[in-house]
Amino acid sequence: MSLTQIGPVYSGRASAVRAGEVVLSLVASGLVGMQGWTGVRRLQHPYDRSLQLGLDRLAALCVRAGRDAPVGVQDLVGVWCAERPVDSWPLEFDADAQVDGERLLIGGEPSEFCLEWAVSAQDVVSEVHEGTLVKEIKKMAAQLGRPELYARWRLFVTEHAVLGPDEFMAAKNAVLDVPQWATWMEESYGRVTAEVTLGGRVAVCGGCGQWVAPRADGRVRCGVWRCARRADLPEPVWVEAQGARRLEPELVRFVALPGAPELDLARRLAARGARVVLYPKLDALDLVAVWPNGFSVGVDVKDWRSPYLLARRIKTFPTWGTDDPHAYSRGFLVVPHDRLRANRSYVKILTRRSEALRAQPQIEVVSDRDLVASCPDLGTLGEVVCGP
Numbered sequence: 001m002s003l004t005q006i007g008p009v010y011s012g013r014a015s016a017v018r019a020g021e022v023v024l025s026l027v028a029s030g031l032v033g034m035q036g037w038t039g040v041r042r043l044q045h046p047y048d049r050s051l052q053l054g055l056d057r058l059a060a061l062c063v064r065a066g067r068d069a070p071v072g073v074q075d076l077v078g079v080w081c082a083e084r085p086v087d088s089w090p091l092e093f094d095a096d097a098q099v100d101g102e103r104l105l106i107g108g109e110p111s112e113f114c115l116e117w118a119v120s121a122q123d124v125v126s127e128v129h130e131g132t133l134v135k136e137i138k139k140m141a142a143q144l145g146r147p148e149l150y151a152r153w154r155l156f157v158t159e160h161a162v163l164g165p166d167e168f169m170a171a172k173n174a175v176l177d178v179p180q181w182a183t184w185m186e187e188s189y190g191r192v193t194a195e196v197t198l199g200g201r202v203a204v205c206g207g208c209g210q211w212v213a214p215r216a217d218g219r220v221r222c223g224v225w226r227c228a229r230r231a232d233l234p235e236p237v238w239v240e241a242q243g244a245r246r247l248e249p250e251l252v253r254f255v256a257l258p259g260a261p262e263l264d265l266a267r268r269l270a271a272r273g274a275r276v277v278l279y280p281k282l283d284a285l286d287l288v289a290v291w292p293n294g295f296s297v298g299v300d301v302k303d304w305r306s307p308y309l310l311a312r313r314i315k316t317f318p319t320w321g322t323d324d325p326h327a328y329s330r331g332f333l334v335v336p337h338d339r340l341r342a343n344r345s346y347v348k349i350l351t352r353r354s355e356a357l358r359a360q361p362q363i364e365v366v367s368d369r370d371l372v373a374s375c376p377d378l379g380t381l382g383e384v385v386c387g388p
């Protein structure tokens with residue numbers, strides 16, 4: 001054993017790639033996890049532990065590569081993360097990870113690339129990435145024998161970012177026979193605080209429908225990828241902040257934003273005559289759509305920038321008997337068409353990298369547009385429901 005050796009030795013290319021991914025995940029989750037994050041210039045102690053860990057590992061790899069290392073967290077965040085694309089860091093990445101030109105911070109805020117790498121780091125700790133509230137609602141809905149309550153809660157929070165006092169009261173009282181429902185609403189919606197208001201009002205993005213906190217310069221600009229790239233993004237809608245509630249940030253990111261393309265697809269299938277069940281069997285799939293003539297599809301919608309990271313999160317599709325109320329004949333993994341248009345290698349990388357897709361070659365990866373176009377159109381309006 002060499003006494004001068006620092007840390008583990010990465011001999012093969014695979015372990016070098018692994019080391020690079022660990023650094024990226026640590027730094028990304030550190031940036032996302034920093035308490036009171038308000039931009040690079042107002043960087044404050046204490047730093048997230050994973051940011052410090054990421055810095056230490058990155059510095060060690062820089063030394064080994066004979067390159068200048070970041071001199072501290074300030075340098076890492078303000079220069080490396082904000083100005084340098086990740087492919088210029090002395091790390092090795094798999095080509096499928098598509099890191100070229102990607103920066104972790106854009107305009108002082110974690111980029112979508114950063115958010116996805118941060119989520120992938122959390123997966124290391126907990127295989128199922130779900131907040132405690134989501135787990136609690138699932139568990140309680142199962143215990144009550146009312147799985148549709150989970151779907152109904154999910155549908156509600158996806159459609160409502162900000163609630164005025166009367167709307168919040170009505171939401172809490174929407175399911176009177178289940179006292180837990182009011183508690184779920186209390187925990188899903190927090191009070192609107194001063195940081196998210198401007199002139200006594202809260203901005204709701206005209207694109208994604210989510211509340212947007214004003215930036216330090218007083219401007220309101222939605223950071224969601226789909227909104228940020230739209231030239232025709234509608235102006236925000238302003239809601240009176242007095243007594244209002246806004247969806248908890250974690251539910252915005254992990255439930256409402258991913259839920260929007262799911263719901264949109266459900267409505268487009270219903271418009272062609274299908275009966276669409278949302279989140280059957282406590283989210284075993286995103287939706288099952290059945291047409292009166294017997295045509296049926298089971299669908300999971302995945303709205304990720306990186307097919308490389310998404311591939312790790314795809315689960316095998318459930319197989320249900322034909323007598324099951326949610327039985328479906330064909331399974332589809334749907335990726336929003338704008339993701340596929342922005343990345344021509346998307347489907348190739350996804351299918352090459354996903355063990356679940358290799359194990360179930362009958363599951364088709366398609367865009368939402370292609371799926372809708374391939375389904376029957378009866379010319380009658382179907383429905384979107386939360387239970388069988």
Ligand SMILES: [Zn+2]
Pocket residue numbers: 205206207208209210222223224227
């Ligand atoms: Zn938006």
